[in-house]
Structures are given as structure tokens and as C-alpha cells.
Amino acid sequence: MKKREIIIGTRGSKLALWQAEWVKSELQKLNPDLKIELNKIKTTGDKILDVPLAKVGGKGLFVKEIEEAILRGEADLAVHSMKDVPTDFPTGLHLAVICKREDPRDAFISGVKGKEFHINSFKELPKGATVGTSSLRRSCQLMSIRPDLKIEQLRGNLDTRLRKLDEEQFDAIILAAAGVKRLGWAERITETIEPEVSLPAIGQGAIGIECRVDDDFINKLIAPLNHEETSICVRAERACLKKLEGGCQVPIAAHARLIKMQDSGYKIQDKDMHRESFIVNHASGLLVLDGLVGSVSGNRIIKSRIEGDPKDAESLGIKLAEDLL
The missing domain is CATH 3.40.190.10 (Periplasmic binding protein-like II)
Structure with missing residues (x-):
């Protein structure tokens, strides 16, 4: 070249x-x-x-x-x-x-008091604890599980947010795990929150x-x-976002993952839907796409899941958005 x-x-x-x-x-x-x-x-x-x-x-x-x-x-x-x-x-x-893609999940980081009381999860935070986040998506999902917590705005770069936590301006904060890990601060993470609890942002990581x-x-x-696998997943998520016409004003989340298959078909257990389905193998595996739209307060959350051939990633994203509307 x-x-x-x-x-x-x-x-x-x-x-x-x-x-x-x-x-x-x-x-x-x-x-x-x-x-x-x-x-x-x-x-x-x-x-x-x-x-x-x-x-x-x-x-x-x-x-x-x-x-x-x-x-x-x-x-x-x-x-x-x-x-x-x-x-x-x-x-x-x-x-x-x-x-x-790096880890797409959210990271819960406990403050000084949390370490003193050995808090290992946001579910263990005391009633009325103050949690910092700049994301409507995170606060919506957090409030749906722990409406007793106090959510406060937290803006700034990662190092600024961690400094504010260390200054005890918050009892805990929630960040994207990918950024924390990329900057070498993985040991600060108290809990990595699974997508079933806090569905990640579109393209996160x-x-x-x-x-x-x-x-x-x-x-x-x-x-x-x-990276082909990441590209397939992120483009599916972004197709969903585009159909929903979402920006930063509405709690929206979508997360895709590619399940690679060796056989002609296999069974998966869908814990959320309480069902078992038989999936026919596609050339690159199975694309599973989860989406969420919620109210700012967390009082109302709509979730949906769609599965299909990875080559149809963008059309699957659009279909997911239609299910959420």
C-alpha cells in the first residue's frame, strides 16, 4: 500500500x-x-x-x-x-x-461506604442510596427494580465520574463496562450487570x-x-434504533448476540419467555436480538425478543422495533 x-x-x-x-x-x-x-x-x-x-x-x-x-x-x-x-x-x-466489541454490559461500581458494608450488587444498596448515571436507559431499568433508590445525574468523562464517586458525591455509579476495562480500571467494577437485568445501549462496547x-x-x-460478528450485531441494534427514531430523550435499549451452531439444529431454553424452541441452523448461526422501550420513571417497560438468520440482521432490527411500538 x-x-x-x-x-x-x-x-x-x-x-x-x-x-x-x-x-x-x-x-x-x-x-x-x-x-x-x-x-x-x-x-x-x-x-x-x-x-x-x-x-x-x-x-x-x-x-x-x-x-x-x-x-x-x-x-x-x-x-x-x-x-x-x-x-x-x-x-x-x-x-x-x-x-x-468489548464487554457490552453495564458496570455497577460501589463507593466508599459500599466497600465498608461489603455491598456486592446494586440490589444490596440500602434504601434511599444515591446512584449516579447520565443514562435514561440505565435509570429506567434500575428504577423498575429498585424504585427506592435515588438516581442523580452524572456527567463527565470516566475519570471524572470515578473521582466524584471517590469524593462520596454518590453511593454508587453505573458505567459502561467496556470503557472501564479499556482504561485498565476493571478492578473498580463491583458487579457486571447481566443484560437480563440492564439491557445495554445500542452499540455499547x-x-x-x-x-x-x-x-x-x-x-x-x-x-x-x-469484525464481522460485531458488525452484524451492531447493525441489527442500530436498525431497531433508527426505526424507533430514538436519541437520548427516551429510554431505549437493544442488544444482539450471535449464537454459533455446529449441528443442523438445536434446542434453546428461553428463560424470559418460559419456552423451549428448536432452531434450524443458519450459515453463520442464530442472531438473537432483545429490545426495550421504557418510561423515564421505570414504571412501564416493554420488552421483546426476535431471532433469525444473521444475514437478515437489519430487517430483524426493524421487526423488533415494530414489536416494541
């Missing part, structure tokens, strides 16, 4: 820089002579920290300025957390690659790469970083 210098557009947070550096490293492993620079860009979501995301309004709060930089030629590609990426792109740009549609060099360069 022709030697060239390229620029990666990224936010300036520790996690965003970790992700951009990871992409840089992977590209240079494949292309040792390639020179790569990072262009750190402050987005609207980075600038407005005193208002809940649901009240800021709009979409693309953490990506718009980076996309504009690509269109101006100030960056060749952008590295995003997939849960921040809208389902529509500016003319001339596209989501070219979805990298291998996955890294996406956006670039110009007509930039053949960049599209070819980054193609090896695409």
Missing part, C-alpha cells in the same frame, strides 16, 4: 484517545510505514456538562464536529464509541468499519470508524479492522 500520512479525528477524553490510539496501532501493525496523527476535537457533548443529555436535545452530540472536520479535510477518518453514533450520516460520509464514501485509500486501509 502506498505510503501516506493520515489523520484520525477523535474526542479528547482518555477513553476516546485510547480508542483512537488502538485503531492507530492496529493500522500500523498492518502498514508499518504509515504515519498517523490524531486531531483532538471538542464536541458539543464535551462542552455542555451541566445539562442532562436528554435536555440538550439533538443527535450526534459527540460526533458532529468530528464529522465536519472530515468534510473539511482536517481528518481522514473518525473513531467513535458506537453508542454515540447517530443512525444517519452527513452526505459523503459513512460508517465503514465496526471493530470487535463497540468502536466504529467513519470516513468519506469516496476515499478509496482509507476505505481499503481500514477494512481489515472490521
Whole structure:
């Protein structure tokens, strides 16, 4: 491949820089002579920290300025957390690659008092305990299980949120496990919350790469970083989100997983639906997609599940959304 210098557009947070550096490293492993620079860009979501995301309004709060930089030629590609990426792109740009997913689950992190009293789960928090989260999705599901807890807004980068917890501004906080693990803070996690309890955000744990549609060099360069299984799952989740037309204003969740099969068919036990079904084997396995729409208070939550062939990922996502509407 022709030697060239390229620029990666990224936010300036520790996690965003970790992700951009990871992409840089992977590209240079494949292309040792390639020179790569990072262009750190402050987005609207980075600038407005005193208002809940649901009240800021709009979409693309953490990506718009980076996309504009690509269109101006100030960056060749952008590295995003997939849960921040809208389902529509500016003319001339596209989501070219979805990298291998980290742990998609939410992480419960107990504060100082929790450690003193050996609290190992959010279910063990005392009545009236204060839990910090910036996510309507998390607070909705948490309140549906523990309506006695006090949910308070928690904005800022991961290190800022952990610092606020250590300063005892909260009894506990809930974060995306992927970010905590990527920054080397896995030991801070008190409990990793299973999707059956807290269904993850669309795209949570996955890294996406956006670039110009007509930039053949960049599209070819980054193609090896695409992870097929993650791409199938995340595209199904995003199809559901697009059909629901959800942003940050409504509690929405969707999580897909690909079950690989060796035989012509097999039985699975669906604990949620209390049924057993026989699944015919597909070429790449079975795609199982769970979705949720809820009220902000957590008083009402609608859940649905759909299963099918991975090659129909996006149509399955749309069907799931229709079931939830």
C-alpha cells in the first residue's frame, strides 16, 4: 500500500484517545510505514456538562464536529464509541468499519461506604442510596427494580465520574463496562450487570470508524479492522434504533448476540419467555436480538425478543422495533 500520512479525528477524553490510539496501532501493525496523527476535537457533548443529555436535545452530540472536520479535510477518518453514533450520516460520509466489541454490559461500581458494608450488587444498596448515571436507559431499568433508590445525574468523562464517586458525591455509579476495562480500571467494577437485568445501549462496547464514501485509500486501509460478528450485531441494534427514531430523550435499549451452531439444529431454553424452541441452523448461526422501550420513571417497560438468520440482521432490527411500538 502506498505510503501516506493520515489523520484520525477523535474526542479528547482518555477513553476516546485510547480508542483512537488502538485503531492507530492496529493500522500500523498492518502498514508499518504509515504515519498517523490524531486531531483532538471538542464536541458539543464535551462542552455542555451541566445539562442532562436528554435536555440538550439533538443527535450526534459527540460526533458532529468530528464529522465536519472530515468534510473539511482536517481528518481522514473518525473513531467513535458506537453508542454515540447517530443512525444517519452527513452526505459523503459513512460508517465503514465496526471493530470487535468489548464487554457490552453495564458496570455497577460501589463507593466508599459500599466497600465498608461489603455491598456486592446494586440490589444490596440500602434504601434511599444515591446512584449516579447520565443514562435514561440505565435509570429506567434500575428504577423498575429498585424504585427506592435515588438516581442523580452524572456527567463527565470516566475519570471524572470515578473521582466524584471517590469524593462520596454518590453511593454508587453505573458505567459502561467496556470503557472501564479499556482504561485498565476493571478492578473498580463491583458487579457486571447481566443484560437480563440492564439491557445495554445500542452499540455499547463497540468502536466504529467513519470516513468519506469516496476515499478509496482509507476505505481499503481500514477494512481489515472490521469484525464481522460485531458488525452484524451492531447493525441489527442500530436498525431497531433508527426505526424507533430514538436519541437520548427516551429510554431505549437493544442488544444482539450471535449464537454459533455446529449441528443442523438445536434446542434453546428461553428463560424470559418460559419456552423451549428448536432452531434450524443458519450459515453463520442464530442472531438473537432483545429490545426495550421504557418510561423515564421505570414504571412501564416493554420488552421483546426476535431471532433469525444473521444475514437478515437489519430487517430483524426493524421487526423488533415494530414489536416494541
